[in-house]
Amino acid sequence: MRPIHEWRIIHTVLHESTAALLAPRLAQFAAVARLEHVTRAAEELGIPQPTLSRAIARLEAELGVPLLLREGRAVRLTRAGRLLLDSAERVLAELERGAQAARAEADPETGRVAFGFLHTLGTDVVPALLRGFRAEHPKVRFQLVQDYSASMQDRMRAGELDLCLVSPIPQDTDLTVRPLDEQVLHLAVPADHRLAGRRRIRLAEAAEEPFVAVAPGYGLRAITDEFCAEAGFAPRIAFEGEDAETLRGLVAVGFGVALLPPGLAPRPGVVDLTVTAPRTRRVIGLAWLAGRPLTAPAAAFRDFALSRRGRLLDHG
Incomplete structure (x- = not known):
């Protein structure tokens, strides 16, 4: 008899494998089930009808249960098909919400920028920078993080931040850093x-x-x-x-x-x-991860900040 932890591992692998097989075919199955017609579903999906028929047949073979009852050119769901459709519609709706959220995050005019900066720049430098950018992009949203340089760099690598203001200038080869200004100490x-x-x-x-x-x-x-x-x-x-x-x-x-x-x-x-x-002057730089494309709003904010080079500390 297998130990409990081995059964859990096997269950997890099987579950992940089934999900991986189902994922690309859920939308196809849902379209057929909704229209109750393979040909019309193929036209709606923009794929040949034989291709869709083969996909549904493979899905039934992989699950080991019939999902559709063929009645001439029309189809109707079996009991197993209705159970799968309920789950498929929930999954597809959740995927659509996720896709919409991802698109909104990167929207050039209403997206979000995750921006980190040093505590010592939070009282005047950062508010002035944001005010100038928001005058041109009033609907862009910001997630602001105050932290020390090393932590912000780690958070950029983890994908939590798009850009950050740092000092001193890091020498890490995985970062792109552009000096913006010098601050007297x-x-x-x-x-x-x-x-x-x-x-x-x-x-x-x-x-x-x-x-x-x-x-x-x-x-x-x-x-x-x-x-x-x-x-x-x-x-x-x-x-x-x-x-x-x-x-x-x-x-x-x-x-x-x-x-x-x-x-x-x-x-x-x-x-x-x-x-x-x-x-006693410190260089303040703008950093982002090299090789990782920025979203449209983050790229716009980067370009705006770089346009302030030499004037970052000029708040007049």
């Missing part, structure tokens, strides 16, 4: 800090300061580590947060300094210093 210090009265600073002058930063794996953390290394030191991380505004709050209460992009509005208790060396 300032050294944010508490308002009562010894350096707060300065307008400019070399990053090396902050080598002994505690830093607050996002966690490892985030693009901003990698950039912070790289700039500090270029300045000749490894930052001493006192606290970690998940987004730039949290870090600004930590800076405001004196927990450390941070390399951050400009805030949407000045934060009380925080002073932003221009870093003269090294050149």
Whole structure:
């Protein structure tokens, strides 16, 4: 006697095999059953009548039961045929709904774009970009995802995202990435800090300061580590947060300094210093999966974003 798990495997294989055999013939069978006439069904389906007759005969042979009773040129369903027709109509209706949803997803004017971006770009850069695009394509829908670069890249590979804004620029060969703009990073210090009265600073002058930063794996953390290394030191991380505004709050209460992009509005208790060396700028790029065609709305949004190259951070 076979173990239970073996019977489950056999049942699954047989079920999948039967479904695979039935799938291409369900619409043919349903047309014959609805019209009760093979010739008229063949005309409606646009195939020769002998081809349709052979398809129905193969279906009956594969199932091992008669589905139709022939009465001259007309046909009527057997009891087994009526059972199959009920299921076939439900399956075909579900397939049609799925096909309509797939077409709607890719419609150039009303489709959906799955777009990912960094948390630090969500307050002003992304809303401005979407506003400009929606002025030309007002009915296109967006699924927006805020995440860090590595996670967004994985989600693009999984088909969950069409496009994403990333920084730093990834070097993965399976991605196509186009630089869009550069964003200045300032050294944010508490308002009562010894350096707060300065307008400019070399990053090396902050080598002994505690830093607050996002966690490892985030693009901003990698950039912070790289700039500090270029300045000749490894930052001493006192606290970690998940987004730039949290870090600004930590800076405001004196927990450390941070390399951050400009805030949407000045934060009380925080002073932003221009870093003269090294050149603390990060490149923001638009990425999509190489070799995978974009839907029409996603391609339109990509082209619009690329047309904003060099003006992505210009919100005037």
